[in-house]
Amino acid sequence: GIQVEQSPPDLILQEGANSTLRCNFSDSVNNLQWFHQNPWGQLINLFYIPSGTKQNGRLSATTVATERYSLLYISSSQTTDSGVYFCAVGISSGSARQLTFGSGTQLTVLP
Amino acid sequence: NAGVTQTPKFRVLKTGQSMTLLCAQDMNHEYMYWYRQDPGMGLRLIHYSVGEGTTAKGEVPDGYNVSRLKKQNFLLGLESAAPSQTSVYFCASLGREFRGNRRVCFGPGTRLTVL
Numbered sequence: 001g002i003q004v005e006q007s008p009p010d011l012i013l014q015e016g017a018n019s020t021l022r023c024n025f026s027d028s029v030n031n032l033q034w035f036h037q038n039p040w041g042q043l044i045n046l047f048y049i050p051s052g053t054k055q056n057g058r059l060s061a062t063t064v065a066t067e068r069y070s071l072l073y074i075s076s077s078q079t080t081d082s083g084v085y086f087c088a089v090g091i092s093s094g095s096a097r098q099l100t101f102g103s104g105t106q107l108t109v110l111p
Numbered sequence: 112n113a114g115v116t117q118t119p120k121f122r123v124l125k126t127g128q129s130m131t132l133l134c135a136q137d138m139n140h141e142y143m144y145w146y147r148q149d150p151g152m153g154l155r156l157i158h159y160s161v162g163e164g165t166t167a168k169g170e171v172p173d174g175y176n177v178s179r180l181k182k183q184n185f186l187l188g189l190e191s192a193a194p195s196q197t198s199v200y201f202c203a204s205l206g207r208e209f210r211g212n213r214r215v216c217f218g219p220g221t222r223l224t225v226l
Contacts, residue, residue, distance in 0.1 A: 001170070033215055041219075041220050042219060043201065043213045043220075080199075088154075088215070098169065099205075101146075
């Protein structure tokens with residue numbers, strides 16, 4: 001199956017700093033999503049971004065499908081950005097719509 | 112809309128007991144999924160469904176069964192629980208693309224402990 005690798009596995013930042021999280025995947029995809037899992041375990045969908053660039057406030061994401069990677073940018077980080085960020089990718093095979101998750105990046109933002 | 116809901120939120124079982132986890136979504140989504148999350152291992156797909164009356168195996172299906180008798184509900188069953196099934200279980204749903212978005216929505220999770 002498709003392989004999804006996220007880097008770095010852990011990231012510690014001071015409040016106000018910027019960061020870039022990376023997601024590499026091993027095959028062509030038609031679905032790529034970024035999620036934030038907060039310290040209470042809730043998974044929040046940040047972006048649906050199989051290609052191109054999107055921005056939502058301090059967060060933006062870029063997927064270069066031809067080169068099989070996606071980047072999540074966090075600017076002016078806040079303590080509430082702490083948690084685990086997951087990349088998930090999907091391929092269309094018949095009627096299947098499976099998403100495969102990476103192992104995540106644990107982000108800690110210090111006050 | 113309530114989105115995706117899961118019942119129960121917490122459960123403790125003894126080895127060999129059975130239970131059913133219920134997932135419900137009110138967004139008329141076609142696809143539904145059950146994932147488990149273990150420390151340091153991300154989310155792994157257990158079973159999924161592409162529509163009412165259909166189910167398929169995911170990455171880690173052994174020891175679990177599922178049913179999708181109604182479009183809005185997706186049930187995950189453990190017939191004989193084992194300590195290795197201690198995990199947090201997430202249900203998710205996915206609908207058709209709408210205005211350039213095709214987002215997966217997750218439920219709040221069920222924390223299961225098998226003693």
